[in-house]
Amino acid sequence: MAVRRIVPNISGDDPARAQAFYADLFDLELAMDHGWIVTFAGDATTTPQISVAQHAGSGAPFADISIEVDNLEDVLARAKAQGCTIEYGPADEPWGVRRFFLRDPFGRMINVLQHV
16 A cells, blocks of 8 residues: 555635635646635655644744745745735754745645755
């Protein structure tokens, strides 16, 4: 048996609002749209993961989802251009990541990170 994907399902009253945040901010492709549910996907090089944590580290708020990117400064600039409020960071953490936190349109805290 092999796990092929792990998909977080986020409750949202208007799935179309996810386009600007997940597709435009993170360059994810719209993979499925049934009107009541939309799915955005990256390339097939990702590995399924799930994390369980007691806290977020460094006094940061707890994040519902972590998204690793290859250019954190670019995503940070896009987020600011979209008017997103940065809830934490950007910060260089002692475990080797640079990260910032923001909320998606549905109130979920997102940890955007890049390994340094």
